[in-house]
Amino acid sequence: MPKDNFLLSVYDGDLISARDSWTHYTTRLEYLSVGVMAVTVGECLNESLPTRSDLTDFPEHAVVDFSAFQDKVEKKSKALRVVAEKRGSVFRDGVA
Amino acid sequence: MVGANLLLSPSQPYLEEARDAIIDAIDAAQSNKPISQYLPENIHWYFDKFGRSLRDGEAIEFATSKQDSPARLTKETRRKLVLAATSATLFTENVVLFGTVPEADQDRGTFQIQLADSRKIIAPIGEHREEIVKAFNEYPHGTRVRVQGIAKVDRAERLHSIDSVENVTVLEELDTAARLDELKVLKNGWFEGTGKAPPTTGLDWLAAAFESYFDLDQHLPYIFPTIDGGVRAEWSISGHEISLDINLSDHSAIWHSWAVGSDTEDVRKLSLDDANEWAWLGKQIRTAAGALAI
Numbered sequence: 503m504p505k506d507n508f509l510l511s512v513y514d515g516d517l518i519s520a521r522d523s524w525t526h527y528t529t530r531l532e533y534l535s536v537g538v539m540a541v542t543v544g545e546c547l548n549e550s551l552p553t554r555s556d557l558t559d560f561p562e563h564a565v566v567d568f569s570a571f572q573d574k575v576e577k578k579s580k581a582l583r584v585v586a587e588k589r590g591s592v593f594r595d596g597v598a
Numbered sequence: 599m600v601g602a603n604l605l606l607s608p609s610q611p612y613l614e615e616a617r618d619a620i621i622d623a624i625d626a627a628q629s630n631k632p633i634s635q636y637l638p639e640n641i642h643w644y645f646d647k648f649g650r651s652l653r654d655g656e657a658i659e660f661a662t663s664k665q666d667s668p669a670r671l672t673k674e675t676r677r678k679l680v681l682a683a684t685s686a687t688l689f690t691e692n693v694v695l696f697g698t699v700p701e702a703d704q705d706r707g708t709f710q711i712q713l714a715d716s717r718k719i720i721a722p723i724g725e726h727r728e729e730i731v732k733a734f735n736e737y738p739h740g741t742r743v744r745v746q747g748i749a750k751v752d753r754a755e756r757l758h759s760i761d762s763v764e765n766v767t768v769l770e771e772l773d774t775a776a777r778l779d780e781l782k783v784l785k786n787g788w789f790e791g792t793g794k795a796p797p798t799t800g801l802d803w804l805a806a807a808f809e810s811y812f813d814l815d816q817h818l819p820y821i822f823p824t825i826d827g828g829v830r831a832e833w834s835i836s837g838h839e840i841s842l843d844i845n846l847s848d849h850s851a852i853w854h855s856w857a858v859g860s861d862t863e864d865v866r867k868l869s870l871d872d873a874n875e876w877a878w879l880g881k882q883i884r885t886a887a888g889a890l891a892i
Contacts, residue, residue: 531790533790533791534788574863576841576854576856576865577854580841584858
């Protein structure tokens, strides 16, 4: 987390679909990925984690802000992971 | 009076001379001196079998009359002795490989093991038909095997072929040694151009530590690389989200456990060179799983 100054980069699901975000990540940014997981703004707010757009990289870029909880990053990130895993992957490479 | 005459065999001096030449050759290999002045090249090949089972850190010591410290045959000196022969391009080594089985040819009696870096190596099926067929059938699900055998390796220590297979084990999905072996293929920059590759020596240390100190019959963790070149082990057990961030250089680790939905979390720094810390870790996992009263 310190790598990104306690900001978790995400795609804004209101502006881009899960499939298109994966395509953007793997072809435009040329990174590796097997799929996409998702959390809602509400689920972030349940953990008191604010979200906001961050247009510096590309229009659909957003961040989840952990900076107010620098000593709780582990717990907060696990909480988000639990709800995301419960939802399941919203896009997987090779799955129609 | 009848007395026994103890006669020395005429070959005795030659045997002693041969013994000294072999020990001197081992000492020369250890000291990075020319080996050929002690042993003719056609003898070097005998070291391909002698000492093959030596592992990192192990040695066979031979007393020498020329100096106080013994000559030491190690994995490294054995390799130097075999390859000192100019004609030697390959030598054999005991190996343990992890991979999947995409192909098995019952007619030829061979199978392919596909390693984490996608290389495919052919090996004899031998006595291990049941395990090979099972792994072959489960290939689409990613089922891996652990193959222990004798392989030919070239001067650059690249795996060339597998001569014989001593043991084949079909692995659990979360087998820790196989997963840590997979992480060896990562290069610097693996994550968004910045992820640091975990050190191979550190991955080998952690695999050995799990095998020595962690009860592999209990809940196994999911294992992931971290961008700083470490490894993270994660357990999701009975509503507990547990993680262990491991530093592969100094063998320290940060333990974190959170009971989902609660406000309490448990954080502890561990030294994984200490068997007691592994015992503590194992107890926490068993406790989370409900095997022990909390």
